Amino acid sequence: MSFFKDVYRVVKKIPRGRVTTYGEVARALGTRDARRVGHAMHANNDPKVPCHRVVDRNGRLAPNFVFDGATEQRRRLQAEGVSFRDEMHVDLGRCLWNNSAKKGKK
Secondary structure (H helix, E strand, O other), X not given: OHHHHHHHHHHXXXXXXXXXXXXXXXXXXXXXXXXHHHHHHHHOOOOOOOHHHEEOOOOEOOOOOOOOOHHHHHXXXXXXXXXXXXXXXXXXXXXEOOHHHHOOOO
């Protein structure tokens, strides 16, 4: 369960109005297991963890997001000012947050 807690710690750092990918969270933790990050997102039950700010590598919303699926995830992101390319994809060029860039790495 420690891995999941580490995932949640990283996700809590994502600023309002920004998103990151499952892969970026995995990289921040020193792994390449983005799928396991997705499992952690799905298992989360803490409302303080902003899981809605995590999307796939193409910016696609999660169809199995809690409550009303991708519709709810989109609603939450729009409320924070996240821009979208289309109905199911955020504009990663404008909204991507990269944890390693925050630490001064490229």
